[in-house]
Amino acid sequence: MNTQPSIETRLWDYIDGLSSPEEKSAIEQLIESNIEWRRQYHELLEVHQLMSNSLELDEPSMRFTQNVMEDIAKYQIAPAAKNYINKRVIWGIGAFFLITIVGFLVFVFGQMLTAPAATGGGTNALPFNIDPNKLNVGNVLNSTSTNVFLVINAILGLVLLDMYLGRKKKQLREQL
Amino acid sequence: MNTGTNDNEIISRVLRGEHSLYADLVKRYQNFVFTITLRYTNSREDAEEIAQDVFVKAYRSLADFRGESRFSTWLYTIVTTTCITFLRKKKLETHSLDNEKVFEVADSVDSGFRANQVEQKSKIQMVNKAIKLLSPDDAKLISLFYQGEQSLDEIGQIMGLEPNTVKVRLHRARQRLKDKMETHFVQEVKDIMN
Structure with missing residues (x-):
């Protein structure tokens, strides 16, 4: 496969001033000595100059600025995001998801490890070398631990909801 | 095109309460913003509506402009996202x-x-x-x-x-x-x- 950049790519880089000094002098020599390079260079240069000098901007209606100023009069400049984003909220959300993921993984692995034992199956179903007879997952993953996990998640969820609603309430008060 | 320094000065003053100075920024960039929005729509009315929306969004988020890039770069980022949102919403046919x-x-x-x-x-x-x-x-x-x-x-x-x-x-x-x-x-x- 040809990985060499095309003549046009090299010429555009040269015209845009993006070529390295070595590449620049090599291209200058090619333009000087090679008719094809010279022809393409002049074509691209003309396109470049047309785009640089001839592209026109469209104008909106005469009232545009006035319309914008009338529109923004209805609003206030919002405080910078860094001022109102509470890092504790971010950490709280992060902790919530982390606990959820860890809980889910514990649950899944618990199911994987207890399933063969319950059906009297061997260790062949396991993808790694763990003796399920030595593991007592039931101690870790019983109904109490699951309930504790769910309660922690529910409390965290309520705390986050409370913080969110409190913030909204405060914003509404400020606007009024 | 104007320099970033002037833009930053205007922004600082707007943030300090001289809201009317925002008109200078609008005048400075309205043609370019309108040209870009017009590229995305076939209608001057729609393009003007998007352009207006861009300047309102920029105004409301002005405190978030930290001056790490030029104001024009920051503004054109808003143009891009606003155009995409507008097109998604209205499912306009683009001009190709x-x-x-x-x-x-x-x-x-x-x-x-x-x-x-x-x-x-x-x-x-x-x-x-x-x-x-x-x-x-x-x-x-x-x-x-x-x-x-x-x-x-x-x-x-x-x-x-x-x-x-x-x-x-x-x-x-x-x-x-x-x-x-x-x-x-x-x-x-x-x-x-x-």
Whole structure:
């Protein structure tokens, strides 16, 4: 496969001033000595100059600025995001998801490890070398631990909801 | 195009309460913003609505402008996201050369870019017509580079692309513009002869 950049790519880089000094002098020599390079260079240069000098901007209606100023009069400049984003909220959300993921993984692995034992199956179903007879997952993953996990998640969820609603309430008060 | 320093001064004063100064920023960038939004829509009304929305969004988020980039780069990022949101919402048909019938006749004609075949004035008209027939992304890329005076890095920031990708896309966009112009010139010569 040809990985060499095309003549046009090299010429555009040269015209845009993006070529390295070595590449620049090599291209200058090619333009000087090679008719094809010279022809393409002049074509691209003309396109470049047309785009640089001839592209026109469209104008909106005469009232545009006035319309914008009338529109923004209805609003206030919002405080910078860094001022109102509470890092504790971010950490709280992060902790919530982390606990959820860890809980889910514990649950899944618990199911994987207890399933063969319950059906009297061997260790062949396991993808790694763990003796399920030595593991007592039931101690870790019983109904109490699951309930504790769910309660922690529910409390965290309520705390986050409370913080969110409190913030909204405060914003509404400020606007009024 | 104005320097970033002046923009930053105006922004500081607007943030300190001189809200009317925001009009200076609007006047300074409204043509460019409107040109870009017009590339995405076929309607001046829609383009003006989007452009207005861009300036309102920029105003409301002005405190978030940290001056790490030029104001124009930051503003054009808002233009891009607003245009995309608007198009998604309204599902507008974008203006693409692929849908145009105007150039179909001359498509098969093998031509060169013969500058001496037409007058300079006509060429200026052609380049402005041709850019309107490019895809919105191609047109925006060319506009940002040539009219918005944005560097490849800045365009990358605006469009969420790597500078190298911007470079490749810019090459392709210019190539497509050149192709359109060649085709258009051939059509024009044909029109003159008929």
